[in-house]
Amino acid sequence: MAYGFFLGCNMPALRPDVERAIRLTMPALGIELQDMDGYVCCPAFGTFPSLDEEAHLAVSAWNLSIGEQKGVDILVECGSCYSSLRSGKRLLDRHEDRRIRANELLAKTGRSYQGKVTPKHISDVLLNEVGLPAIRAAVKKPLEGLRAVVQYPCHTLYPHKTVGFEERSVRPHGLADLVEALGATVEHFSLEYQCCGGAGGFHGASKAEANQFAKSKLDAILAETKADFIVVSCITCLMHLDNVQKELSRDGASYAVPVFDYNQILALCMGFPVKEVASICTVSRDPVVDRIR
Amino acid sequence: MIDLDTTNKSLWQDVSPEGDLLFCYSCSTCIVGCPASHADPPLLIRNLVRSVVLGLEDELLDNDTPWTCVTCSRCEEMCPMGVEPFEVVLALRRWQCRNDETRIPMASAEIYKRGYTQPVDKAEEVRATVGLTAQLPTINLFPELHQQFKDMLMQIDVIKNANYMFED
Numbered sequence: 066m067a068y069g070f071f072l073g074c075n076m077p078a079l080r081p082d083v084e085r086a087i088r089l090t091m092p093a094l095g096i097e098l099q100d101m102d103g104y105v106c107c108p109a110f111g112t113f114p115s116l117d118e119e120a121h122l123a124v125s126a127w128n129l130s131i132g133e134q135k136g137v138d139i140l141v142e143c144g145s146c147y148s149s150l151r152s153g154k155r156l157l158d159r160h161e162d163r164r165i166r167a168n169e170l171l172a173k174t175g176r177s178y179q180g181k182v183t184p185k186h187i188s189d190v191l192l193n194e195v196g197l198p199a200i201r202a203a204v205k206k207p208l209e210g211l212r213a214v215v216q217y218p219c220h221t222l223y224p225h226k227t228v229g230f231e232e233r234s235v236r237p238h239g240l241a242d243l244v245e246a247l248g249a250t251v252e253h254f255s256l257e258y259q260c261c262g263g264a265g266g267f268h269g270a271s272k273a274e275a276n277q278f279a280k281s282k283l284d285a286i287l288a289e290t291k292a293d294f295i296v297v298s299c300i301t302c303l304m305h306l307d308n309v310q311k312e313l314s315r316d317g318a319s320y321a322v323p324v325f326d327y328n329q330i331l332a333l334c335m336g337f338p339v340k341e342v343a344s345i346c347t348v349s350r351d352p353v354v355d356r357i358r
Numbered sequence: 359m360i361d362l363d364t365t366n367k368s369l370w371q372d373v374s375p376e377g378d379l380l381f382c383y384s385c386s387t388c389i390v391g392c393p394a395s396h397a398d399p400p401l402l403i404r405n406l407v408r409s410v411v412l413g414l415e416d417e418l419l420d421n422d423t424p425w426t427c428v429t430c431s432r433c434e435e436m437c438p439m440g441v442e443p444f445e446v447v448l449a450l451r452r453w454q455c456r457n458d459e460t461r462i463p464m465a466s467a468e469i470y471k472r473g474y475t476q477p478v479d480k481a482e483e484v485r486a487t488v489g490l491t492a493q494l495p496t497i498n499l500f501p502e503l504h505q506q507f508k509d510m511l512m513q514i515d516v517i518k519n520a521n522y523m524f525e526d
Contacts, residue, residue, distance in 0.1 A: 108466075111425075174507070223432045
C-alpha cells in the first residue's frame, strides 16, 4: 500500500531523525511512502483555523488535493497535522457549500478536492494495516527486560467521530499494544491519559503552569512505575515531554526519562543505526539504547 | 457592574451562528479535563460560552484565554450537550481577529510567505546528520505554485484587508 507522506513542519525541521526512522521502517513493513510536492502547513489550529474558516479549508483542500492527485491516502505522524487534516476533510465532506467555496478558491491553481483521500495516523496504519504479527516478525532486537509507558496523542483520540481509529477514545490501548509487540512491558499509571500539554498556546502563554502540568505526569510515572522510557507517536508530545524535563531539572530536581517516537524505537528493534533514527534528544537515550542488542 | 439589559443578545449569531453553544447547561465538563484550565489566567470554556450567550462583547474582545487552548479537543469529546466547545474557542478567535487585526496570528503570515511555521527548507545540515540528503519538495522550490498559493489566500477578505501583514 502506498501513502503520501505528510511531513508537517516540526519533524523535517527539528526532529528529522523521526522522519528518517519512518522512512526506513515503513517501507520495510510494506508501506510505500511518496513525497507530497508543494505541501504546506497542515494548517496548524493556531494559524488559519483561528483566523478564517474559508482560509482554513482552502489550505486543507490544498494539501488533501495533493494526495488525491497522486491517488493515495495520506500518512501523518504529527498529532496536530493529523487532526487538522481530518477536521478539514470532515468539514469539506459534510458541508457542500464549504466544499464548493474551497474549490472556487482552489480553481485558479488548477487543483480541486473531491473527497476521495483520507489522512491516516501512523499508529492507525501500523495497527490496522501492517498489524502486530508483522511487526513482531520484523523485530531483530527485542526490548527484553525493558519497561515502557506510553503517551497517547490527544489529537488521535478526540473527537472520536473525526479522528478516532480505536474502538473508543476512553482508555485506548493501541500504542501500548504496538510497544508490547517489540517485547517491552508496558506499565500503566494514573495520569496515563493526561495530555502532554505541549500543543497550542498553553506553554507559550503560561509556561510555569504548563511545566507544572507536565511535571504532574512525570511525577506519576516516577512514583507509580519503573518505566525505563516513554513512547509517544506525535512530534509535539515527543519534543515537549523531552524538552520539558530539562526545564524541570532545576533546584536539585532531576528528570531524565528518555522519550522515543514509536517509529524510532521500532527502527532500533529492526536494527537501524541509532545515529540516524534516534540521535536528536534533550534527555539522553543511552541508558535504553545500550540495552537494545 | 454589567447591565445585562443592554448587552448584545445576538452576539452568538456573529460568533458561532450554528448555535450549538445555546445548549450549554453549564456542567463544566469542558473545564475539568482541560489542560489550559491550569493556565494563569485559566481557560474556562464554560464561562466563555456563557459570556457569548449573555452578549458580553467588550469582555470577550479583551479576553486572551481562547489563545491558550492546547487544541486537544477533549472538551468536544466529553461535552454531553454537543456544544463543540473547541469549535467555540476557534470561533471566538476568528471573531476577535475580525474585530481587531492585531489578533491575526503571525504564524498564518509565516505560512503565507514560506509555506510552513518552521524553517523546513533550511534544515539541510541537521537533516544530513541523520542521513536525509534528498532535497525536500517544499513549496519554495516551485515559485509558480507558491504564487498560486498566495493568490488563493489573497482572495479572502480578512487576509486582503490586512495584506500588509502577509506581504513582505
